[in-house]
Amino acid sequence: MNTPSTRRRFLRSSTALIALPALESLGFRRFASAAAPASLPKRLIFLGFGWGITNETWFPDLKQPGTDYTLPLGLKPLARHKADFTVVQGLWNKYSNEGHWGSTMWLTGANRYAQAGQSFHNSISADQVAAAKFGLHTRFASLQLNGSEGGDMSGHGPGLSMAWDVSGKPIGGHKGPVEAFHRLFSKDTTPIEQQKAMLAQKRSVLDTVRENANAMKRGLSKTDAAKLDEYFQGIRDIETRLSKDEQWIGVPQPKAPLPEPPLGLAGREEIKLMYDIIIAALQTDSTRVLTYRQPVNTLLTSLGLKVHPHDMSHYHSTLGEKQEASQQRDLAQSELLAGLIDKLKATKEADGTRLFDHVALAYGSNIRTEHNLDNCPTLLTGGGADIKLGHNLVVSKDTPLCNAWLTLLHGLGIQAERHGDSSGVIKELLA
Secondary structure, eight states: OOOOOOHHHHHHHHHHHTTOTTGGGTTTHHHHTTSOOSSOOOEEEEEEOSSOOOHHHHSOOTTOOBSSOOOOGGGGGGGGGGGGEEEEEEEEOTTOOOTTOSSTTTTTOOOTTOSTTOSOOOOOOHHHHHHHHHTTSSSSSOEEEEOSOOSTTSSSOSSSSSOBOTTSOBOOOEEHHHHHHHHHHOOOOSOHHHHHHHHHHHHHHHHHHHHHHHHTOTTOOHHHHHHHHHHHHHHHHHHHHHHHHHHTTTOOOOOOSSOOOOTTOOHHHHHHHHHHHHHHHHHTTSOSEEEEEOOSHHHHHHTTOOSOHHHHHTGGGTOHHHHHHHHHHHHHHHHHHHHHHHHHHHSBOTTSOBGGGGEEEEEEOSOOBTTBOSSOOEEEEOSSSSBOOSOEEEEEEEEEHHHHHHHHHHHTTOOOSOOTTOOSOOGGGBO
């Protein structure tokens, strides 16, 4: 800790002060890891989907708040876990006005028009707030997973995953189970000295870029100076990733607790396997923060449904097969979620407790149905956060969705002052 302050170390310490994702790990991991944690780590998972849900059959009855409520059709597959999840009704992202963006602003609550003269702006997502703390001791500060389907009609909206960094820039994700598996468990056979040399070369390039950019600062307009600051932030983010890679040189990848996935999986089987990979990532403590941007198009196809997901989400105009497809989609997604909860409960920690007891999991979408963005479908489960489970919780109208994320963060021990457009924690949700 008494190492002389080089220019890079000074940059690292200054960026850590603004709590970039996992930046607190720079230079500290080997000290922190010297002593085992006093308690098992907390984990956080966000599962998001596009195109919403079937409004009439997914939400519990508003007139049955509390624990004594009838489980609606869309959540029936979760019946065996009813005491272990809470549905929160009445949440919304007030700045969201794009009916095809199911996850772009879901975890940020940002106003896309917040910057004058620009039509798109985002801010840090809730998972990255958690990653700044939970990512200190793991190989990956966070892991972003995506479905293998692509295209503009995925129902998710812009973004490379569901994660956005402290500057509101998209964070890349791993597409499909094969790519995710290899990122977690494939061994790097590159000699250690060569790995170090490659990292040193990348750092040298960054230093040159930064010096050249610094030379441009003088005489810039206010607008250009802001753009250059954003550029510098990008450089710091790259340096953070390099530092993380540097810390783990020579540390072998964990043995995979599941076989390598086959190629070509899609829809239901893909989601099921991605859930297994999430369990494996937590089991091996490769990461403690995950997001998964789930596919819907291929899910419908795997269920034998020929209705286009966009048309399905607009079922109110014709009902019939579109509404039936929407309901079958809800049932399939709930069955898959129930299976994931089964595995979280069945997976044992080192002290004999369940993995479920140390995980907080949020499941939902920014879209309710059609282009309706109020009452965002929100289901919370897992015993890792100090929140009430087993409830049909109806909050006051127009409660910010970010209040739920702030409450979840607080329940995990992350005392953020606010998040996105939050106005406070949801006291009724706290245990």
